[in-house]
Amino acid sequence: MSRSNDYARLEDFEAERETLTAMRHHLHAHPELSYEETRTAAFVADKLEGWGYEVTRGVGGHGVVARLVNGSGPRSVAIRADMDALPITEATGLPYASRTPGVMHACGHDGHTTMLLGAAEYLARTRRFSGTLNLVFQPAEEGGAPSGAKAMIADGLFERFPCDAIFGLHNHPGAPEGHILLRSGPIMAAGDTVVLTVHGKGGHASRPHLAVDPVMVACSLVMALQTVVSRSIDPTQTAVVTVGAFHAGEASNVIPDSARMLLSVRSFDPAIRALLETRIRRLATSHVAGYDASVEIDYQHGYPVVVNSDAETTFAREVAEELVGPQAVSTCGLIPGSEDFAYFLEKKPGSFLRLGNGVGSAMLHNARYDFADASLPVGAALWARLAERYLQ
Structure with a gap:
């Protein structure tokens, strides 16, 4: 030295x-x-x-x-x-x-x-x-x-x-x-942003059986997304999936047509970064389908x-x-x-x-x-x- x-x-x-x-x-x-x-x-x-x-x-x-x-x-x-x-x-x-x-x-x-x-x-x-x-x-x-x-x-x-x-x-x-x-x-970390828009069927709040409630579906998806890291990523590796924003509806007596959420996804390995994207896409699509809803996925790749x-x-x-x-x-x-x-x-x-x-x-x-x-x-x-x- x-x-x-x-x-x-x-x-x-x-x-x-x-x-x-x-x-x-x-x-x-x-x-x-x-x-x-x-x-x-x-x-x-x-x-x-x-x-x-x-x-x-x-x-x-x-x-x-x-x-x-x-x-x-x-x-x-x-x-x-x-x-x-x-x-x-x-x-x-x-x-x-x-x-x-x-x-x-x-x-x-x-x-x-x-x-x-x-x-x-x-x-x-x-x-x-x-x-x-x-x-x-x-x-x-x-x-x-x-x-x-x-x-x-x-x-x-x-x-x-x-x-x-x-x-x-x-x-x-x-x-x-x-x-x-x-x-x-x-x-x-690599930092990616994901915009998930859940499309349901709007209707009157008093008749939810005639609608497909995207708020309920999206809330359920928020919880499901917490399993992406805990059940898909090696525990010795590091990754983060955070839902940072959630927007849906404007009135208490209206079931809206859609709900929108924004995710921040962080990772330290290109392979894990790719796995996170695969899991988020599959989970979002299959999860909302179980409620007769659909999802639009805008996956934005940020800094590596x-x-x-x-x-x-x-x-x-x-x-x-x-x-x-x-x-x-x-x-x-x-x-x-x-x-x-x-x-x-x-x-x-x-x-x-x-x-x-x-x-x-x-x-x-x-x-x-x-x-x-x-x-x-x-x-x-x-x-x-x-x-x-x-x-x-």
């Missing part, structure tokens, strides 16, 4: 804490939704151009890619940060709270962007690496379909900006500030499983332990949330890390969430040291 001064140290970025914090607060106060990141992208691109990067704007929408070549090293690396915010009304009461009604950085992308910008400034100034550095500032991670990562790939990201590996991270509420978590193999490469994760762990010490680095448990960084890892080897946001941090996508400024120097130093070590 090398803690050589030839590579970026945490102390190098502690001195920049105020600058990083001010940058993050600016981004936090001016959030933009997926597909609308015009000001954020311009802010990022202007900074990078000022530091001497070759900057390409408009990659896959509002994406920004900054390229810096130094020395004659043959290797290239990409590091990604996401930029978009969420349609949530902020309730933190902070002096730098969102100035855009109904929009806030409730997932910490303001912090992710700031940390990569902090590393970018340091690497451009010190240039203690040999090879090609690609910094990817991605839009629309929260957008679902179409995903910002998928859009950047479709726009030729890896052909226009070749790299040998790609790295990214997300903050992690519940872990100590500055603590780094890693995991080889699957780390975050985030699968980290072993070699790149081992390398990232070495860098993290050099930076903050083994006591502040740990193995991450499986996370049932989803991330479109998965699309990058389907194309290139790499690793997606987690960075502690505080034991008492509000959860992600919560109106009281805020990124921990104490983690900014750690994240920036991590990216700088990782780039220097990869391109040594």
Whole structure:
């Protein structure tokens, strides 16, 4: 293990804490939704151009890619940060709270962007690496379909900006500030959405025998769906099927024609993902048929499983332990949330890390969430040291 001064140290970025914090607060106060990141992208691109990067704007929408070549090293690396915010009304009461009604950085992308910008400034100034550095500032991670990562790939990201590996991270509420978590193999779940519309036969509430009640049928189906994981999936594996929404009827004395429910389906293995779809389709169809009803199934495939490469994760762990010490680095448990960084890892080897946001941090996508400024120097130093070590 090398803690050589030839590579970026945490102390190098502690001195920049105020600058990083001010940058993050600016981004936090001016959030933009997926597909609308015009000001954020311009802010990022202007900074990078000022530091001497070759900057390409408009990659896959509002994406920004900054390229810096130094020395004659043959290797290239990409590091990604996401930029978009969420349609949530902020309730933190902070002096730098969102100035855009109904929009806030409730997932910490303001912090992710700031940390990569902090590393970018340091690497451009010190240039203690040999090879090609690609910094990817991605839009629309929260957008679902179409995903910002998928859009950047479709726009030729890896052909226009070749790299040998790609790295990214997300903050992690519940872990100590500055603590780094890693995991080889699957780390975050595939996330699919299923819309089930049960069609029955409407009628008068006083004469249910003349109708086919889709509310009763759909309620029965909700309970039946709870057996998909418990009776179809190996108990040593992990999967989730949640009915998150149910809509039917408008009056107490009317049996409606249909009932609609929305499911969230999570899994960590492609084979289990496929099995879940097969079981949900078969169960929904056969279950409602027993009540003389029918079902319309809209199965929407979301982000794939985030699968980290072993070699790149081992390398990232070495860098993290050099930076903050083994006591502040740990193995991450499986996370049932989803991330479109998965699309990058389907194309290139790499690793997606987690960075502690505080034991008492509000959860992600919560109106009281805020990124921990104490983690900014750690994240920036991590990216700088990782780039220097990869391109040594």
